[in-house]
Amino acid sequence: MRTIDWNDESNTIKLIDQTLLPSEYKVIECKTIESLCESIKSLRIRGAPALGAAGGYGIALAAVLSKTDNMDNLTKDLQSAAETIKATRPTAVNLAWGVERVIKATSDAYDFEGMKNIAIEEAKQIADEDVAINKKIGEHGSKLLEDGDTVLTHCNAGKLACVDWGTALGVIRSAIESGKNIKVVACETRPLNQGSRLTTWELMQDNIPVTLISDSMAGHVIRHEAIDKVIVGADRITEDAVFNKIGTYTHSVLAKEHEIPFYVAAPTSTFDFKGWEGSVKIEQRNADELRYFGNVQIAPENVNVYNPAFDATPMENISAIITENGVFHPPFLLDEVLI
Numbered sequence: 532m533r534t535i536d537w538n539d540e541s542n543t544i545k546l547i548d549q550t551l552l553p554s555e556y557k558v559i560e561c562k563t564i565e566s567l568c569e570s571i572k573s574l575r576i577r578g579a580p581a582l583g584a585a586g587g588y589g590i591a592l593a594a595v596l597s598k599t600d601n602m603d604n605l606t607k608d609l610q611s612a613a614e615t616i617k618a619t620r621p622t623a624v625n626l627a628w629g630v631e632r633v634i635k636a637t638s639d640a641y642d643f644e645g646m647k648n649i650a651i652e653e654a655k656q657i658a659d660e661d662v663a664i665n666k667k668i669g670e671h672g673s674k675l676l677e678d679g680d681t682v683l684t685h686c687n688a689g690k691l692a693c694v695d696w697g698t699a700l701g702v703i704r705s706a707i708e709s710g711k712n713i714k715v716v717a718c719e720t721r722p723l724n725q726g727s728r729l730t731t732w733e734l735m736q737d738n739i740p741v742t743l744i745s746d747s748m749a750g751h752v753i754r755h756e757a758i759d760k761v762i763v764g765a766d767r768i769t770e771d772a773v774f775n776k777i778g779t780y781t782h783s784v785l786a787k788e789h790e791i792p793f794y795v796a797a798p799t800s801t802f803d804f805k806g807w808e809g810s811v812k813i814e815q816r817n818a819d820e821l822r823y824f825g826n827v828q829i830a831p832e833n834v835n836v837y838n839p840a841f842d843a844t845p846m847e848n849i850s851a852i853i854t855e856n857g858v859f860h861p862p863f864l865l866d867e868v869l870i
C-alpha cells in the first residue's frame with residue numbers, strides 16, 4: 532500500500548506506522564486531527580513529501596469532521612486545523628505546503644458540501660501527484676548514476692518518506708529499473724535510525740542490495756573509495772542551503788573532501804523561495820531520544836542533551852539538485868527550478 536492514503540469508506544486517513552518498522556508492519560487509522568498530529572510528531576508518518584500528503588489529508592479530515600453547517604464557519608475550522616497541523620513539525624516545508632494547497636482549493640467552492648468534496652479531492656490529488664513527481668525525479672536522476680555504482684544515502688528518502696517510490700531512493704529504483712546495477716550503503720541515522728530501520732527494510736523488500744553502516748563509519752568508507760556517489764533527500768531548500776536529516780552536512784563535507792558527487796533529490800514543493808539558512812527553524816526534539824535507545828537507558832538520566840532533527844548543507848557542497856523538472860547544477864538559480 533501507499534505510505535499514506537485516504538480511506539473512502541470511513542473518511543479517515545490510513546498510514547503505515549513507521550515507528551514499528553522493521554519488526555512490525557501495521558497500518559493505522561487517523562480519525563481525528565489530534566491523532567494525525569500525534570502521528571506526525573512521533574514520526575509514525577514522516578519524510579517531507581509524505582508530510583505534504585499528510586498536511587493535505589489533514590485538512591480533508593478537518594472538513595469531514597467539522598460540525599458546522601455554513602461556509603464561513605467551515606473556513607474557520609479549516610484555518611484552526613491548519614495552524615495545529617503546521618505546528619507539529621516546523622522544518623519540512625512540504626507539510627505547510629500541503630495544508631495551504633488544500634485550504635486554497637476550498638476557497639473555489641460554491642457551497643458548503645462543495646468545500647468538503649474539494650478538500651478531499653485536492654488532498655488525493657497531492658498524493659497522486661507525489662507518486663508521479665517521484666517517478667520523474669527518478670527518471671532525471673537515474674541518468675547521473677552509472678552501472679556498478681555504490682551510492683551512500685542518509686536517513687530515509689524512499690517510498691516510506693513519500694507517498695510511494697521515493698526521492699533519493701526513487702533515483703536508485705529508477706536506475707535499477709533501467710538496467711543498471713546499483714548498490715546502496717545506508718547510514719544508520721542516529722538518533723531515530725530511519726536509515727537502519729526504514730531504508731534497509733524498504734530496499735530489502737525490493738531486493739536492492741544494501742549494506743548498513745553507522746553514521747560514524749561514513750568517513751572511513753568514503754576514504755577507502757567504496758562510495759561513488761552520495762544521494763540524499765531534503766526537507767527544505769532555501770536559496771543558500773539544503774535542510775535535511777541531521778548528519779547530512781557531515782556527509783557533504785566528506786564528499787567534497789574526497790571529490791565524489793553529492794546529489795540532493797527533492798520535489799519543487801520542498802523549495803522555500805523566500806527563505807534563507809538563518810530564517811529556518813530547526814526542529815529540536817526530545818532529549819530522551821538520545822538518553823534512551825527504545826526503552827533502554829544509554830545515558831545518565833539528567834545529562835544535558837542537544838538534539839536538532841535537521842542540519843543545513845550550504846549550496847557550495849552540492850553537485851546537483853534533482854527535481855521533477857530536471858537536474859540542476861551550480862549556481863542554483865531557484866527561478867530555473869520551477870520551469
Ligand SMILES: CSC[C@@H](O)[C@@H](O)C(=O)COP(=O)(O)O
Pocket residue numbers: 574577578579580623685686687688689692693697698699725763764765766775776777840
Ligand atoms: C524524501 S524525504 C527527505 C527528508 O524528509 C528525509 O531525508 C528526512 O530528513 C526525514 O526526516 P524525518 O525526521 O524522518 O521526517
